[in-house]
Amino acid sequence: MLIVEFMRPSLTVDRDYINRYQECIDVLRSSVAKNTDLDFTLVSGLLVADKLDRRRGMDETLPRLAKNDMKALEWHGLLERAEAQWEEFLAVLVARAPEDERLAALHGRVTDSASVLDLPPVNNQT
Numbered sequence: 001m002l003i004v005e006f007m008r009p010s011l012t013v014d015r016d017y018i019n020r021y022q023e024c025i026d027v028l029r030s031s032v033a034k035n036t037d038l039d040f041t042l043v044s045g046l047l048v049a050d051k052l053d054r055r056r057g058m059d060e061t062l063p064r065l066a067k068n069d070m071k072a073l074e075w076h077g078l079l080e081r082a083e084a085q086w087e088e089f090l091a092v093l094v095a096r097a098p099e100d101e102r103l104a105a106l107h108g109r110v111t112d113s114a115s116v117l118d119l120p121p122v123n124n125q126t
Contacts, residue, residue, distance in 0.1 A: 001040055003028060007049035009075050014055055018065070021047050025070050044069040048078050 005021050007013065025045040032043050052058055052074055062072050094103050 001028070001032065001043045003043065003045045005045065005047045007047065009050050011049070012051040012054045013047070013049045013058065013072075015057065015061075017049075018047075018058075018061060021045065022065060022070060042069075045071065047072040048075060050075050 003025060005024070007017065025043060029043045032038060032041060047070070049072065052062060052072055065072070090103065090106060094100075097103055
């Protein structure tokens with residue numbers, strides 16, 4: 001089970017928020033461990049937030065949590081990954097139906113969003 005915690009963009013992660021995130025994952029892990037008939041046993045976490053490096057001590061805390069499968073990712077990293085995955089998906093669809101104007105338009109909007117979000121261009125290797 002993946003627990004994704006989305007922190008409001010522009011807020012800075014602090015120790016209190018990290019402690020609540022860690023406690024949430026720990027409580028869920030404990031509940032899953034007690035329910036032995038579930039089809040899964042792994043509970044991991046992903047915290048999506050801005051400014052992960054702004055508070056003192058985060059450079060030690062976040063890697064330590066990551067070793068315990070509680071990872072953190074900044075919003076721009078999540079958006080870059082999403083844009084790249086959708087760009088690749090839409091490129092395949094357009095290649096399969098190049099005459100479909102709806103797909104071509106959508107593909108163009110996703111490509112244009114990279115410049116709006118100030119994202120690097122996607123490397124489309126075939």
